Amino acid sequence: MSGQDHAVHETVTGIDNRKFGMWILIASECFLFGTLIANYLINKARGLVGPTPQQIYDIDITTLSTFDLLMSSVAMVLALHGCQTRDIKKFRFWTGVVVLGGLIFLGFQYYEFSHFLGLGLGLTTNIFGSSFYLLTGCHGAHVFFGVLWLSSILITSYAKGEEWFPSMPLEVAGLYWHFVDVVWIIIFTVVYLFVFV
Amino acid sequence: MVKEEKHATVKTYWVLAVILCVITFVEWVIFKFEDLRTSAAFMIPVLSGLSVAKFIMVCGWYMHLRYDHGMLWKIFAFSAFLATGTFFILFLALM
Numbered sequence: 001m002s003g004q005d006h007a008v009h010e011t012v013t014g015i016d017n018r019k020f021g022m023w024i025l026i027a028s029e030c031f032l033f034g035t036l037i038a039n040y041l042i043n044k045a046r047g048l049v050g051p052t053p054q055q056i057y058d059i060d061i062t063t064l065s066t067f068d069l070l071m072s073s074v075a076m077v078l079a080l081h082g083c084q085t086r087d088i089k090k091f092r093f094w095t096g097v098v099v100l101g102g103l104i105f106l107g108f109q110y111y112e113f114s115h116f117l118g119l120g121l122g123l124t125t126n127i128f129g130s131s132f133y134l135l136t137g138c139h140g141a142h143v144f145f146g147v148l149w150l151s152s153i154l155i156t157s158y159a160k161g162e163e164w165f166p167s168m169p170l171e172v173a174g175l176y177w178h179f180v181d182v183v184w185i186i187i188f189t190v191v192y193l194f195v196f197v
Numbered sequence: 198m199v200k201e202e203k204h205a206t207v208k209t210y211w212v213l214a215v216i217l218c219v220i221t222f223v224e225w226v227i228f229k230f231e232d233l234r235t236s237a238a239f240m241i242p243v244l245s246g247l248s249v250a251k252f253i254m255v256c257g258w259y260m261h262l263r264y265d266h267g268m269l270w271k272i273f274a275f276s277a278f279l280a281t282g283t284f285f286i287l288f289l290a291l292m
Binding site: 013014015019020023024026027028030031033034035037038039041042059060063066067070071073074076077078081084174175178179181182185186188189190193194195196197 | 204205207210211213214217218221224225227228234235236237240241244245247248251252255256258259260265266268269272273275276277279280281283284285287288
């Protein structure tokens with residue numbers, strides 16, 4: 001299959017304003033997560049009381065949730081491809097898969113947070129807990145917003161019928177979703193895999 | 198007047214998906230070796246490299262930066278550079 005082409009309206013920048021705006025948002029979000037990750041790394045070993053990251057992290061579960069989020073990114077590009085090629089079944093199916101992937105990720109996060117609370121790590125237990133919940137909770141809130149956004153596109157698709165193909169809105173939502181995935185790629189490595197370093 | 202955009206093919210998306218899964222699996226396997234996971238000299242360069250590879254694949258192909266307007270790539274690279282700089286300044290100042 002050859003590369004797919006599609007047209008966008010010309011603007012001053014040559015880029016659709018909605019897409020340009022999303023990239024500006026993503027640029028600002030880089031600072032947010034960069035600061036939160038730095039905050040976590042500075043404070044993770046400064047807790048005066050336990051539990052510590054080494055005692056509570058479950059890398060097997062986190063690896064599964066990472067697989068889930070990566071696969072939801074694949075579903076996202078396939079949903080966009082379906083939308084751009086005006087294949088309504090493909091567009092709806094893969095958008096639904098992205099939403100499901102996001103919900104499964106949030107389920108993993110709910111399980112992880114519940115498990116950690118059970119082990120005695122609350123938001124105010126120690127500075128490690130505060131910085132951990134701030135970082136991963138902020139990321140989880142982004143996933144939750146992405147799920148709401150993509151769900152609204154999916155519901156609107158059923159409401160507007162089979163001739164509605166929102167290529168640009170879906171592409172903008174997709175950029176947001178992929179960015180959330182990219183942030184998790186960094187968190188998975190820096191927060192979880194470097195836990196013993 | 199319109200401007201044409203090109204995207205990767207569906208086959209490329211699936212190939213990248215497999216590579217992303219394999220890299221994540223390799224990261225998990227590396228972590229399972231107790232001697233390796235405590236070695237900063239090994240873990241930091243190797244896992245950072247794998248993480249950067251995944252980062253580039255998602256940004257370049259899934260986010261279409263490889264095919265999109267050059268300005269978007271520059272905006273993202275500049276902000277990522279500044280965010281990384283902010284990260285290191287905070288880290289070095291407060292550690």
